[in-house]
Amino acid sequence: MKKIAIDPITRLEGHGKILLYLDETGKLRDAVLQVPELRGFEAFCRGRRAEEMPQITERICGVCPEAHHLASAKALDAAFQAEVPKPARLQRELFYNAYIFSDHLLHLVFLGGPDLFLWDAEKEERNLLGILRRFPELGRKVVEVRAQAQKILEIIGGKAIHPVFALPGGVAKPLTEEAPETIAAAGKAMVELGKTMIRVFHEEILPRPEFQALLLSEEAWLPTHYMGLVDENLAPNFYDGRVRVVSASGEEIFVLPSAEALQRIAEHWEPWTYVKFPYLVDLGWRGFEAGPDSGIYRVGPLARLNVAERMATPLAQEEYERFLDFFGEKPVHAAFAYHWARLIEMVQAAETVAALGADPELTGIEVRGKLGKPGEGVGVIEAARGTLFHHYVLSPEGLVEKVNLIVATTHNAPGIGLSVKQMAKAVLEKGEPDEILLNRVEMAFRAYDPCLACATHFLPGEMPVAVEVYDAHGKLVRRLGR
Amino acid sequence: MLTGNSCAVSAARAVVALGNPDRADDGVALAVLQGLGFPKDVEVFTALKTGMNLALSLSRYEKVLIIDASPLLPVGEVAVFPVAELRDSENSGYIHGFDLFAAFSVLNGAGFPVPEVWVLLIGVPKDLPFRRGLSPEVAKALPKSQEVVREWLAS
Numbered sequence: 001m002k003k004i005a006i007d008p009i010t011r012l013e014g015h016g017k018i019l020l021y022l023d024e025t026g027k028l029r030d031a032v033l034q035v036p037e038l039r040g041f042e043a044f045c046r047g048r049r050a051e052e053m054p055q056i057t058e059r060i061c062g063v064c065p066e067a068h069h070l071a072s073a074k075a076l077d078a079a080f081q082a083e084v085p086k087p088a089r090l091q092r093e094l095f096y097n098a099y100i101f102s103d104h105l106l107h108l109v110f111l112g113g114p115d116l117f118l119w120d121a122e123k124e125e126r127n128l129l130g131i132l133r134r135f136p137e138l139g140r141k142v143v144e145v146r147a148q149a150q151k152i153l154e155i156i157g158g159k160a161i162h163p164v165f166a167l168p169g170g171v172a173k174p175l176t177e178e179a180p181e182t183i184a185a186a187g188k189a190m191v192e193l194g195k196t197m198i199r200v201f202h203e204e205i206l207p208r209p210e211f212q213a214l215l216l217s218e219e220a221w222l223p224t225h226y227m228g229l230v231d232e233n234l235a236p237n238f239y240d241g242r243v244r245v246v247s248a249s250g251e252e253i254f255v256l257p258s259a260e261a262l263q264r265i266a267e268h269w270e271p272w273t274y275v276k277f278p279y280l281v282d283l284g285w286r287g288f289e290a291g292p293d294s295g296i297y298r299v300g301p302l303a304r305l306n307v308a309e310r311m312a313t314p315l316a317q318e319e320y321e322r323f324l325d326f327f328g329e330k331p332v333h334a335a336f337a338y339h340w341a342r343l344i345e346m347v348q349a350a351e352t353v354a355a356l357g358a359d360p361e362l363t364g365i366e367v368r369g370k371l372g373k374p375g376e377g378v379g380v381i382e383a384a385r386g387t388l389f390h391h392y393v394l395s396p397e398g399l400v401e402k403v404n405l406i407v408a409t410t411h412n413a414p415g416i417g418l419s420v421k422q423m424a425k426a427v428l429e430k431g432e433p434d435e436i437l438l439n440r441v442e443m444a445f446r447a448y449d450p451c452l453a454c455a456t457h458f459l460p461g462e463m464p465v466a467v468e469v470y471d472a473h474g475k476l477v478r479r480l481g482r
Numbered sequence: 483m484l485t486g487n488s489c490a491v492s493a494a495r496a497v498v499a500l501g502n503p504d505r506a507d508d509g510v511a512l513a514v515l516q517g518l519g520f521p522k523d524v525e526v527f528t529a530l531k532t533g534m535n536l537a538l539s540l541s542r543y544e545k546v547l548i549i550d551a552s553p554l555l556p557v558g559e560v561a562v563f564p565v566a567e568l569r570d571s572e573n574s575g576y577i578h579g580f581d582l583f584a585a586f587s588v589l590n591g592a593g594f595p596v597p598e599v600w601v602l603l604i605g606v607p608k609d610l611p612f613r614r615g616l617s618p619e620v621a622k623a624l625p626k627s628q629e630v631v632r633e634w635l636a637s
Contacts, residue, residue, distance in 0.1 A: 110534075161528075
């Protein structure tokens with residue numbers, strides 16, 4: 001058996017790889033995403049004061065510290081049976097929607113952007129600067145509005161880089177009376193940019209036959225189950241709600257509070273990797289296969305739209321309806337629909353920021369609820385890339401005894417592997433050259449915006465990628481790279 | 483070199499310490515900052531990783547010094563150079579990524595001001611476990627690194 005490793009090299013948080021296993025005849029047998037494991041993290045946390053966890057866990061990941069910070073705070077809310085007062089909840093939710101907006105915008109325009117905006121460009125032009133050259137006004141606007149969204153993170157979180165403000169039971173301080181004015185201006189600009197992005201998507205991207213072919217292509221169609229947080233109206237909620245899982249055919253499997261939902265997820269281990277592969281307990285682990293009998297599910301923007309019955313805000317709802325009209329069925333199983341779903345979510349986040357920024361209770365001074373005795377708590381939140389669980393067990397003294405995190409890319413690891421497998425299989429069967437193989441595999445991988453730090457926010461066309469081909473005995477027989 | 487645009491930037495400078503103090507020697511940049519005094523026109527940032535948020539935060543400065551850990555330098559070795567040289571080097575060992583260079587390129591391409599960026603790297607082991615505190619080999623590099631920062635501040 002041969003092995004091809006597509007290996008984004010360097011970076012701090014670990015080493016993510018896509019491994020393609022070929023059989024003796026050169027056909028694809030399997031594809032696996034290896035995500036970096038957090039070896040030693042649990043031991044590091046054990047014995048520390050619970051209140052440290054929102055700061056420690058946000059340093060796990062340089063890409064989405066905001067998600068870890070709030071998931072951790074929510075786990076501690078639960079562990080201390082604390083009610084979060086409304087002003088604190090509004091701060092957290094506003095902050096979080098500003099983060100989702102910023103993250104999705106960055107991905108749509110600059111990280112996944114070349115896949116969307118520069119279809120016909122030469123290889124040398126398929127990068128950030130290529131986007132800025134072709135869409136100078138949009139590029140400038142994106143940077144400007146993203147800076148405004150970042151300002152919201154700074155106002156609430158104290159600083160834009162690795163903000164720290166959430167505590168068990170609330171947040172550190174009330175907002176100033178001046179804050180809503182800045183937030184309102186940012187919210188308005190974010191909604192306007194959302195409208196522009198929708199227009200650009202429908203004028204420049206969706207009409208392209210190549211993009212539509214990719215959206216509807218068989219090799220990108222993966223029927224799995226889906227997981228995401230929903231509010232009481234079954235609309236996506238990034239900050240809070242119940243965990244809803246729907247099947248590959250769209251039936252509800254469960255909708256549960258976070259702690260109960262966590263009981264319905266198990267983790268499969270393989271001897272060749274430290275990575276855990278989550279699956280639905282109700283269906284069991286049946287190997288790396290999609291379909292109605294498999295326990296494999298996916299999370300993230302597409303999953304959230306598939307588990308929802310509607311969007312939470314009007315502009316996002318309009319675009320969601322166009323999305324469903326295009327595909328004609330739900331759930332939508334197209335891996336490349338992740339990009340479109342991200343756009344819809346970005347608009348919902350912008351509208352939510354605008355709405356929360358106008359809430360008169362935002363500047364309320366009651367920002368910390370009373371804490372009970374320390375115990376066990378599960379916090380769940382929708383990170384930009386998907387559902388994020390933090391589960392802590394605390395000692396009676398308030399020290400951490402047990403930590404378990406399930407991050408979005410871990411939920412998606414089996415699904416990403418399956419998408420890559422389908423894409424690579426199609427390319428290999430056509431006998432396409434290695435460059436095409438790399439491009440297609442990267443596109444499938446990138447659609448999920450996987451959070452490896454070493455692989456997530458690489459820049460298309462600039463990602464350091466090594467492709468290694470091994471023979472059946474593990475000997476390196478060729479190496480490709482950019 | 484990534485040099486600053488002449489328009490619309492303040493005269494202020496910034497020093498950025500990159501790294502995670504919970505991952506042993508990866509926190510060396512933060513340790514470098516300890517015990518240093520900074521003039522009023524210098525702001526100090528700490529961050530886990532580079533990227534667009536950091537680039538936006540730094541775009542208002544004229545000159546920036548980034549301090550970081552590098553697993554490709556010999557452990558305890560100290561190196562300082564303009565960020566453009568890092569970009570040109572195939573094995574730069576810039577542990578927290580090229581994203582900042584790319585992010586500044588985006589800002590520059592969109593007409594935003596961009597600072598002049600220098601990088602101070604300190605060699606660390608490749609394996610960075612979850613642990614607080616520096617290894618003795620890396621801790622030895624602190625005086626020299628702090629001297630480099632002082633020289634940069636005085637320049």
